Amino acid sequence: MKQVHVRWFAAYRDLTGVESETLDTEATTPAALFDELKGRHPRLGARHAALVAINDEMSDWSSPLNPGDTVLFFPPVSGG
Amino acid sequence: MKQVHVRWFAAYRDLTGVESETLDTEATTPAALFDELKGRHPRLGARHAALVAINDEMSDWSSPLNPGDTVLFFPPVSGG
């Protein structure tokens, strides 16, 4: 088990009702962490076009998660 | 024989030394007229990328020439 920090943005913040949270997890990737968090936040849907960042760097869904990481979950972007 | 008016633009005006002229010609097209005028203005070269207009309408080099027409000879353009 390791402790990670999570931040939710835009639609995800609305659906989870929180802006950030800290939790202990067995998840080894952002993908696994997201799926785990769907249990805690049942309104979250699939993450098809979502993006993820770790510690303010854009990341892959399969990158390794380390203790103390801050994981940013970005719903599909719509800038421009 | 028919009378036509000719106007020269930009580099052509410099090479012929005139802005406009009126002449009698047997030429039935702007192409033939241009070739005829090379005799009068020996500094004129080939008309590869040149454009032609008749009476302020863009034209083909093989369009018919009518008495009283004004033929505009445009050297290769370079706007923009």
Added chain:
Amino acid sequence: MNDTPLFQVSATPIDIPAIRQAMLDTDCGAYAQFEGWIRNKNDGRAVDRLEYEVYEPLAVAEGLRIIEEAMQRFKLKRAMVVHRSGLLELGDSAVVVAATSPHRDEAFKGCRYIIDEVKVRLPIWKKEHYASGEREWVNCQECENPRN
């Protein structure tokens, strides 16, 4: 001129003449500029106004990366992006992209590359406020579990 940040997030209306001014360069014959404007409708729904949320630390870092890529791929002399945050009204510019190059083909292609990448890579989200009173995050049909 060279100290103007190439990627900026602005909470106030974008100063377009200032962008052009920062891009001026007598080595360049071509200046291409694109603006995204707030339209009065989207997907057939009447839009009243719009709100942009920008996660600025990452938007700036990724925005600069996009500009760098465009400058290299298209031999741009310079490129700049300013993106709005906050509340926007119809007709406001949401984003301005500018690119210079000695020749026009590169300026057009570089400008196009930047706006295309900005739209898919930057952590920026648009919430539309509809004439009906509803508000909705754009592109987020799939964010919510359909069973809820």
Added chain:
Amino acid sequence: MNDTPLFQVSATPIDIPAIRQAMLDTDCGAYAQFEGWIRNKNDGRAVDRLEYEVYEPLAVAEGLRIIEEAMQRFKLKRAMVVHRSGLLELGDSAVVVAATSPHRDEAFKGCRYIIDEVKVRLPIWKKEHYASGEREWVNCQECENPRN
């Protein structure tokens, strides 16, 4: 707004904010703009300034035809061109092309089409004044008989 001529020849510096103002349209999400700037060199020769000769009656008629074609082919909402005449200095805008459309693909393509056609179809000629003191009509290597 709708009484602004879509093609203009200007003997004075081009008023770019006025063009943008005339293009504003809340039906449109995309505004593409291109400017041709006077560069400090051409074909390796140092350029000091530049002179445009425009045969205005035909330039306007053909310019409007190009705009019309672009609006139809690329479903533009509106398009505008202003081209300079007379003496220009380095960094001046020789031409500004603007195009609006609901979506960006059309705006970019329409803007590009217009500038490409402007460069080959309009009776406009550029005479470059070089740092060496010489002056030459651009594109006119073949105007003169090589035997002379």
